Amino acid sequence: MSKKVRVPSAKLEGRSASMRLAGRHPKLPRIKNGRAHLATDPVLPDWRITCFFSGKGYRGKGVASAALAGALEQIEKLGGGRVEGYPEDTEGRKVSGSFLINGALSTFERQGFARLRPIGKHKWVVTRTVP
Template sequence: MIAKSSAEPLDDPTVWAVTCFVVRREHRGLGLNKTLLDAAIDVARDSGARLIEGYPIDNGGTSVRSNDLYHGALSTFLRAGFVEAATMKPGRALVTLDLTT
């Protein structure tokens, strides 16, 4: 399914989004995106979020330039418990994590 955007209302304060990661070049490749994503999940949960969305890159297991991964890698989100909700465009997924369960 190709989706243009989330089906969630834009003004719903219980829906949070992880939109990008910023990691200095010398610290890339150390697993910091996972650490940052885990921290974002904790903050969202503690702040009353019911759902978190992400819009990561699906590199299909191929190598991509690190500058192209600022949205995060799909594999990082899936390992954190997110599920693929839709394909926004080729190579870009919409993923969600339900915090109510």
């Protein structure tokens, strides 16, 4: 795949409820905390899942989980590989939606991602291999 994937990921009541952005590393070269990320692990992933958006009124209803599952299914169909995400750890605190643009850590962990290392106060690099 030579392009990033940006598609509506979940529909509820006929309306787009969620969107996610995923792609191979060269197509998504810039990430927030990128310097911290590269300083601790210069080995780049095959895929990055970098952006989630759940429309107002759909938050807290599992659409981000559905979007992540959909991205992983697409990655598997495209040959799989090492996948990284950069979610926010929300445990024990209330978090503004603007901090969740990369998703919540718990969402990734439920999909089998493992914490690799922190790259910010509450931000983690998580990884999973998709066959």
